[in-house]
Amino acid sequence: MKRNLFLLAFFLIFLITGCGSNQEGQSGPASASAYIENKGSDTIVNLALAWAEQYQIEHPEIRISVTGGGSGTGIASLINGTVGLANASRQITADETKQAEAQGIHPVEHIIARDAIAVIVNPGNPVSQLTLQQVSDIYSGKISNWQQIGGEDRPIVRLSRETNSGTHVYFLATVLRLGDSKSKTLFSTDTLLLPSSEGIINELRQNPNAIGYDGLGYVPKDLKVIALAGKQGAPYVLPSIATVNNNTYAVSRDLYMYTAGDASDAMKAYLDWIVSPEGQKIVASQGFVPVAR
Amino acid sequence: MSNPGNSTGTKSDLSWQEYIITRAIRAAGYSAVVFVALIFYFLLREGLPTLGEVSFSDLFALRWYPIENYFGILPLISGTVIVTLGAALIAVPFGIGTAIFISEIAPRWAREILKPLVELLGGLPSVVLGFLGILVLAPNLRILLNLPTGLTALAGSILLGAIALPTVVSVAEDALDTVPRSYREGAWALGATRWQTIWRVTLPAARSGVLTAVMLGIGRAIGETMTVMMVTGNAPVLAVTPGALFSPVRTMTATIAAEMGEVANGSVHYHTLFFIGMLLFIFSLVINVTASAVVFRSKKRAEKVLS
Numbered sequence: 001m002k003r004n005l006f007l008l009a010f011f012l013i014f015l016i017t018g019c020g021s022n023q024e025g026q027s028g029p030a031s032a033s034a035y036i037e038n039k040g041s042d043t044i045v046n047l048a049l050a051w052a053e054q055y056q057i058e059h060p061e062i063r064i065s066v067t068g069g070g071s072g073t074g075i076a077s078l079i080n081g082t083v084g085l086a087n088a089s090r091q092i093t094a095d096e097t098k099q100a101e102a103q104g105i106h107p108v109e110h111i112i113a114r115d116a117i118a119v120i121v122n123p124g125n126p127v128s129q130l131t132l133q134q135v136s137d138i139y140s141g142k143i144s145n146w147q148q149i150g151g152e153d154r155p156i157v158r159l160s161r162e163t164n165s166g167t168h169v170y171f172l173a174t175v176l177r178l179g180d181s182k183s184k185t186l187f188s189t190d191t192l193l194l195p196s197s198e199g200i201i202n203e204l205r206q207n208p209n210a211i212g213y214d215g216l217g218y219v220p221k222d223l224k225v226i227a228l229a230g231k232q233g234a235p236y237v238l239p240s241i242a243t244v245n246n247n248t249y250a251v252s253r254d255l256y257m258y259t260a261g262d263a264s265d266a267m268k269a270y271l272d273w274i275v276s277p278e279g280q281k282i283v284a285s286q287g288f289v290p291v292a293r
Numbered sequence: 294m295s296n297p298g299n300s301t302g303t304k305s306d307l308s309w310q311e312y313i314i315t316r317a318i319r320a321a322g323y324s325a326v327v328f329v330a331l332i333f334y335f336l337l338r339e340g341l342p343t344l345g346e347v348s349f350s351d352l353f354a355l356r357w358y359p360i361e362n363y364f365g366i367l368p369l370i371s372g373t374v375i376v377t378l379g380a381a382l383i384a385v386p387f388g389i390g391t392a393i394f395i396s397e398i399a400p401r402w403a404r405e406i407l408k409p410l411v412e413l414l415g416g417l418p419s420v421v422l423g424f425l426g427i428l429v430l431a432p433n434l435r436i437l438l439n440l441p442t443g444l445t446a447l448a449g450s451i452l453l454g455a456i457a458l459p460t461v462v463s464v465a466e467d468a469l470d471t472v473p474r475s476y477r478e479g480a481w482a483l484g485a486t487r488w489q490t491i492w493r494v495t496l497p498a499a500r501s502g503v504l505t506a507v508m509l510g511i512g513r514a515i516g517e518t519m520t521v522m523m524v525t526g527n528a529p530v531l532a533v534t535p536g537a538l539f540s541p542v543r544t545m546t547a548t549i550a551a552e553m554g555e556v557a558n559g560s561v562h563y564h565t566l567f568f569i570g571m572l573l574f575i576f577s578l579v580i581n582v583t584a585s586a587v588v589f590r591s592k593k594r595a596e597k598v599l600s
Contacts, residue, residue: 202428
């Protein structure tokens with residue numbers, strides 16, 4: 001009787017561990033049939049959906065599924081072999097490349113669009129321009145009242161995306177650390193880490209104390225965008241397609257897709273279409289900046 | 294199998310059925326233990342490597358920022374504790390009060406309306422409560438209490454209180470219901486008022502059940518994830534003063550939910566998240582063991598009084 005139970009337990013353990021090891025080899029057949037699984041950055045997810053919809057209309061034999069979750073999530077899925085095409089709003093890190101190589105996967109990078117990060121506040125906030133240094137000081141906790149930067153006497157509530165967001169990592173490197181890779185500046189611990197863009201926009205809409213940031217494509221019209229100056233004395237510039245393309249806006253970046261090894265035929269055709277003028281037209285319509293060719 | 298016309302055959306059929314059914318029930322009973330053991334084994338296997346990878350002083354430090362290898366889990370533990378305590382402070386008095394009202398005071402028709410309503414509250418998906426929290430509760434808390442932001446431990450506590458409330462009410466109400474009517478009649482015969490009867494006789498008699506209700510409620514609150522992730526602001530600040538109730542906190546459950554999707558299998562961060570899951574498991578184990586220990590002891594005392 002007891003021995004039977006132990007047998008059952010062992011059987012269950014084998015069942016569970018067996019399932020785990022099965023998953024690793026699944027990327028092959030998924031990309032061989034004309035089915036593209038596309039996952040990653042929440043910044044890109046709407047853009048990727050728009051691409052997928054348009055592309056599937058033109059090529060009905062291709063099926064593309066698009067999900068978000070964050071750049072880290074997408075790259076982790078690429079490494080685990082659960083998706084064939086990962087969206088990322090940041091470059092793959094050395095750590096991640098190492099993990100991928102350990103799994104026998106060689107990630108290949110494709111630049112698919114450009115993006116600017118807008119610093120946004122409640123429309124009732126009188127502050128309309130800041131230097132990058134000031135934004136950095138706000139998020140690192142050195143400035144904690146709007147009065148210190150020419151606003152009302154209100155505490156500053158710092159809003160950020162979660163750490164699995166590529167936007168978060170990019171903001172940390174470019175704004176908080178002002179692009180200095182040796183800097184160890186960190187977000188102030190009382191920074192609110194919200195799980196979605198909607199969470200940030202919701203809070204900004206109703207809270208005059210709050211400051212937040214998000215991809216240009218996600219900023220609704222009823223919030224106030226701050227004009228940024230790269231350095232003290234430099235002109236304050238609002239983010240727009242024009243200012244990103246002529247490099248006057250300080251916080252802009254490339255957006256990426258990663259494939260495991262060289263893209264399969266179906267995927268290569270899709271990536272080529274994305275960077276074609278037709279694909280890049282969709283980029284502009286989603287509030288992002290087309291890749292200049 | 295055996296011949297159906299034969300009476301001994303029918304008997305052996307019955308005993309066969311009996312054998313299978315007992316075995317099936319027994320297996321179902323043991324399976325709960327087996328699953329818990331397997332889950333705990335899995336948590337240990339994935340979580341314990343943390344202790345080798347992160348030094349003890351780094352693990353029990355004050356900063357949680359895993360993408361730069363800061364793995365201090367104290368802010369997360371304090372966040373879970375303060376939100377859960379706040380939820381208990383709301384759910385326990387309201388829950389037991391409601392249970393007493395439903396079982397002792399309310400007329401039959403009110404009871405028949407109230408009970409299903411409370412159960413309905415229990416059936417609300419937590420993500421819906423989270424939405425209400427973001428759109429209604431948090432903005433109003435900010436204005437009402439003049440806080441920098443409404444996304445605070447308090448908002449989480451209130452919503453978790455609402456989530457734990459139905460559990461507390463229905464279990465406590467069941468416990469009060471099982472108190473024999475003769476106890477109350479005895480108290481009334483001695484001239485006790487209704488309140489004296491409830492406070493001195495009915496509630497103490499149902500004590501073990503009420504305590505179970507409280508513990509189950511706390512257990513429900515401590516493991517809740519979606520709501521707290523949406524409304525507590527998720528800022529990993531050490532929350533030890535009562536004032537921390539009015540500032541953003543980050544709970545253990547929200548941390549696991551927000552970060553598990555991003556980690557690569559087998560990394561330090563991955564192991565640390567499982568370590569946090571292990572701590573959560575131990576927390577609820579301790580709560581359950583304490584509850585059953587207290588219940589057991591109070592039963593023995595009651596038996597002593599009766600004998």
